[in-house]
Amino acid sequence: MANQKSPFVHTMIKCQRGHNYEDLIYYNDFGKRFRVSYLRDVPQKYIDDYYNCDLVNIPSKFQLSFDLLEEKIDIVKKTPYSSISNNGSHNSKELIKQLGLQNLTPTKFDKKNLIS
Numbered sequence: 001m002a003n004q005k006s007p008f009v010h011t012m013i014k015c016q017r018g019h020n021y022e023d024l025i026y027y028n029d030f031g032k033r034f035r036v037s038y039l040r041d042v043p044q045k046y047i048d049d050y051y052n053c054d055l056v057n058i059p060s061k062f063q064l065s066f067d068l069l070e071e072k073i074d075i076v077k078k079t080p081y082s083s084i085s086n087n088g089s090h091n092s093k094e095l096i097k098q099l100g101l102q103n104l105t106p107t108k109f110d111k112k113n114l115i116s
Contacts (some may be wrong), residue, residue: 004065005029009064011057012101013109014092022092023050026069032068036073036095054106064099074097 011027022034058064076094096102 006060007065008059008060008062008068009034009058009066011055012096013053013055013112015053015109017049017051017073024092024095026064026066026089028035028066029076034069035101036069036092050111052110053111056101056104058104061101064101070100110114 006029009026009028013027015023015025017023019077026034026036036052072095076091093102
């Protein structure tokens with residue numbers, strides 16, 4: 001039973017892009033991934049610009065589903081913002097807080113391993 005695949009999100013990769021933007025990518029055991037970005041449908045050229053990437057393992061006790069992830073994204077989208085503070089980094093920090101993942105310890109991640 002320990003080797004059974006889980007539908008829950010088990011990994012979050014957080015990468016910086018440009019000066020202010022931070023993109024998040026979530027994965028589950030079935031190979032599903034969901035990219036959260038300030039830009040919609042991030043083109044390959046932006047993935048090539050990623051730097052300072054962190055990998056966060058999400059314990060199964062969180063039972064983070066993609067449905068819950070989308071629900072929390074909608075909450076973050078509705079948060080009032082100013083044009084100064086609303087960059088990808090602010091939204092990403094708020095989403096991580098909404099998901100309760102802010103206290104998980106990240107490890108450095110080589111973006112060459114990133115599946116686009």
